[in-house]
Amino acid sequence: MAGENAISVTGLGVRFRRNRRGRRSIKAIFSSARRRTPKGEFWALRDVSFTVRPGESIGVVGRNGQGKSTLLKLVAGVLLPDEGTVEVSGGVAPLIEITGGFVGDLTVRENVRLTAGLHGMSRRQVTDRYDEIIEFAELEDFQDTPYRHLSNGMKVRLAFSVVSQLDHPILLVDEVLAVGDKAFREKCYARIDELLAGGRTLFFVSHREADLKRFCTRGLYIRDHRLALDAPISEVLEEYNGDNERS
CATH class of the missing domain: 3.40.50 (Rossmann fold)
Structure with missing residues (x-):
């Protein structure tokens, strides 16, 4: 230990x-x-x-x-x-190779349940947090769309939204904040601030000096x-x- x-x-x-x-x-x-x-x-x-x-x-x-x-x-x-x-x-909540583990032929809805479950969420937790995951990812109109039809930006939003809902005490982040548009990055920043305020441990790889200092x-x-x-x-x-x- x-x-x-x-x-x-x-x-x-x-x-x-x-x-x-x-x-x-x-x-x-x-x-x-x-x-x-x-x-x-x-x-x-x-x-x-x-x-x-x-x-x-x-x-x-x-x-x-x-x-x-x-x-x-x-x-x-x-x-x-x-x-x-x-x-x-x-446990660790890994934001590493962030879109890995999602299945192209499954819908957004099915991927949320599968991926969250693989990361250790119970069925009840997934059900309770599902709406928040979808809302944060801004995919309300794409819940029954196959994952492979999403844009790269949508895939990143979905992956970040799922992993940031995990209760694991250690957050591993590898460059994912450099992906996506400015508005979504600000949402990610706010979410990480919230997790850190709750006592999470952050292990963060980045080339963005402003993010490292923040x-x-x-x-x-x-x-x-x-x-x-x-x-x-x-x-x-x-x-x-x-x-x-x-x-």
Whole structure:
């Protein structure tokens, strides 16, 4: 158990095959971490350690390809580490690859019930919150429309609306606020503010400095696939921006 921490990460490392982006064999998953990295593989993250206390708002920054989204997937349990441990206290509400898990031939109504159920909502909870989910997503006129006929913006609105209704204490967010129109982003901001005011823990990956400053008090800077800095978000952004200017 993670004890008093919401998230505890110790000596975390994960490696991928370059020619199979992220797809690893069972042999690779269970191989010894001490073994030399085989040809064609690389460490997406290595020797990453930190803790997150309940109610903290953490922003994760770094250049593309440094392992930020991989870190969120490890915390979410979507990926298994090759070395080290990830311990999470309580469930996670993952806004990661946000439209994943929806079924194209099912209607909006059917997808809400299916996806919310897969995330741990009871049938009663889904029924009680269904109208609010549809209203937030602005899909009142599309409830019986097959999911595959929705626009990309509609799909994102639906996914955010479902996941933000989960009661899990940890919210994982990966760049989803950069999607959609300005009006809907403001609704998302207000919803996240509401969740944070209720004591949720936020683990947030973004390239939008304004969003990081708005929601996060602390930052993690991933550089060269390792944790380069764990500090207040203003210090982390200053270091990150300085590296970008020098490169």
